[in-house]
Amino acid sequence: MIPALIALPALAGVAAFTLKRDAVRRALLIGAAIGHGAMTASCWWRRPEPVASGWLALDAAGLLFLTLTSLLFLASAVYAAHYLRHEERGRRTDFKEGLLFSNAPEAVFTGCLLFFLSTMTLVCASRHLGLLWVAVEGTTLASAPLIYFHRHHRSLEATWKYLVICSVGIGLALLGTLCLAVAGAGSEGGPASMVIDDLIARGGTLQPDWLRLAFLLLLVGYGTKMGLAPLHTWLPDAHSESPSLVSALLSGAVLNCAFLAVLRSQQVLEAGGQGDLGRNLLMTFGLASMGLAGVFVLGQTDYKRMLAYSSVEHMGILALGVGIGGAGARGAMLHAVNHSLTKGVLFLVAGNILHLYRTKEVAGVRGLVRALPISGPLWIAGMLAVTGSPPFGPFLSEFTVLYGALEQGRSVVAALYLVFLAIVFVGMGQTVLRMSQGPLPEGGPAPAAGRPAGAAEPWTSAMVPAALALIVLMLGVYVPPALDAIVLEAAGLVGGR
Amino acid sequence: MTGWLDTLLVLIVLTNLKLLGTSRLGGCIRVVAAQGVLLGGLPLLAGGGLLAPRALLLAAAGVGLKGIVFPWLLLRALREAKVQREVQPYLGFTASMLIGAGVLGIGLWAGSRLPLPTAVRSSLLVPVALATMLTGLLVVVSRSKAITQVLGYLVFENGIYAFGVGIAPDAPVLVELGILLDVFVAVFVMGIMIFHINREFDDIDTERLSELRDWRPE
């Protein structure tokens, strides 16, 4: 099962490069997404057996993140079909600076999307730390061409920064993996097994100094990919310059995969008896990310950058939750689910806004509720969800993290947490409400290609975020027992309850 | 055996210093290629037996990729970019070389501090690996041309590879090959990006890539 999960998107990707007709390629994309989703769903029924002598297996956290990835990819694939059909061919004019540019070939885009899914699946399923590294670096390389879809100098800059910063950061993670191998070498002098289960079993024999050094390097390295401050500098540029569905995947899927890698490191650290160091570091990075995101969200002029900084904030919440432990870890796992889905909603809606209004500036968007009857309210609902308002899902998970902090008597942490959440709420709320209300700009928004001004919003592009939003709403009211069980089991991996 | 290994490591240090002091892009690429070839020989001398099949395979893959394929890719990217072929560093060459020597000192100090559980073949291996990593990072940070940033990344990965060969000589071949493959694809993608950067700006200076920022002076 697991090899099939990895191989299906990879083979589809290869096929996408060779197909000539766009319609067939888009159908292949959706087909591969559906197939991947179906196989993932069957894993819930019956957990697949470990393969390749324990190198590939799905534990609770892996299954959880795999499901999120698969679901988000399916949503993006359906959205992509509509998006690609309406992207103009050949020379286009950039709306920001008026320069001419063109898009990347669709075959490259679709192929890289499928390779991206394949490498993310490999990250979720990998139990060998070396293989995990290869997979995380693979996600970086597969997603770089995706960011460079609109071929102009801003996206080129974003792609270059993404490539260099993430590659160097992940290189540090490789150094950490090697240090972990030294820590696990033990006194017998035999070759150290880098399979996580072996490392956890031999936790007592891990050399503490090397283990601590390894964790620090792994946290910094994978933290760069995850978007923890101050290593997040590539995130706003990459998320704002790439097409919206790619941003949704980057925020909702790849950041989670990097978080999974950090989780694995924390697991090994706990087994070695140094869990406190890990938790303190995670809490520090988490609070720093939330604080920094709050500062940059206030007064942000580009709404996609605002969403990117919101992702930094939520990654901070995830790190903070795991750092607090106990109920906090459970909140963090649930929050991963809620955040991915909500960010999916927000970015896809942002794509719709961009398509209609032809600007990424907040000041250029007014009267959203009137112009886009479905996406407008979704935009407001998404903002409420992502800033933690009931009745949406993130409220439950953020509350659980807060409960975990208070339960352990960490009042300073809890106070800072609430302050940062409030700052982001004010910042985002202000921006989103200003965009949504008010009259339409003079002359109306620029008509999108193929749609006369004033016509109703095409339901195909609004249907996908609406479906995701419904799931988020449901999760705020009722968490299915199967999901709850998986979340609890995943939290238990890092000592949560 | 130790003497040859020491000589190899000293040559690697010399390539680091040469990279910091070279001003011509073609020269920089060739220095990194030479370093790749030297590193290819490392598994033969530092790892298992001299002619173990695993060591031979890794050596062949390393030399092939780092000594031949990468320079070919990068030189091709350089040729396509008919740009000024001089490096323009933020940090002068003399200062870079002095910092490179300082970095070597740091590597030696750190290498003597780290308690190594398994016996490493040469006491120079860990310091040289650390120094190579830091040199790579220094090159990434202090040079502005895109190709030199790729070269810095390659040198950084070379240092990690040397560290891995010394510390964990029995890592599974699959993982080592996977890492090599990743680095290859990374260089490939970066080469393509450099081609696009050149097509966009007629220049591969990354100072042009500073448009995106949060606060603009009004």
Next chain:
Amino acid sequence: MRTWTWLHPLIALAFAPLLGGLIARTKAVFAGRTGAPVLQPYFDLAKLFRKGAVYSRTTTTVFRAAPTVGLAAIIVATLVVPFGGAPALLAFPGDFLLVVGLLAIGRFATVIAALDTGSSFEGMGASREVQFAALAEPALFLSLAAAGLAAGGSSLSRMQAAASVESWLAAGPALPLIAAALIAVVLAENSRIPVDDPNTHLELTMIHEVMILDHGGPDLGLILYGAALKLWVMGALLVNIVLPFRAGDAWVDGGISLAGMVLLAVAIGTIESSMARLRLTRVPQLLVGAATLAALALVLVLR
């Protein structure tokens, strides 16, 4: 007392200008010319000593004393450097510091005389000379220190005695590094290409020549002879520390060392013929590189 202990200073005083002639002949061969006779430096010195001197009115006693002081310093240095497998006349532990100090005295005398003339060209040459010396001296110190550590004693004579094929193999890559650093320093200190062109006639590109522009007659003769001795001293340092061949017999060892000096002269001539002079901004990099190599050798020996 061994043969070469007292023979070496005599040989050095007699044959130092010959090195310059050999270098010039090598360059001529490379260029396809016949070139000047190998004994040309002797004819030049004889010509200069027959002439009278003209002194500028802005100069003082310093200007008149400097060539003598410089020559005296380098003659004393000749007594400290070993040759031919025999210890030097003035050998003692730490004598390599004395050699470096004497070379510095010579350099100081030249620089002071150049500044004494009050001319801007000489001042420019003096500043360049001192800047490059500031970078070359650490390289020299570090390489001699490394060689001393490798030999187990800090006397130059001890270093010479320790040089053998076994020590080369035992020290590993340290000795080639020392040799490379010393070659760079020899080229820099003796104003050879790639650091300085001895045949240039453009003042703005000179370093050493421009400092002695105002000297004439016997003074210039003393300075040129001192420069030749300096090349001999530094060459002897390099050859005797690096060459690992010792036969035990005084004449064979002496012959090997002399052959080494001739080889060094030819090598310098070859380097001069095959390279262009470095841009002035690149010379510090060369010297810093040499210092780094020497430092690396020191670390390797210390391990």
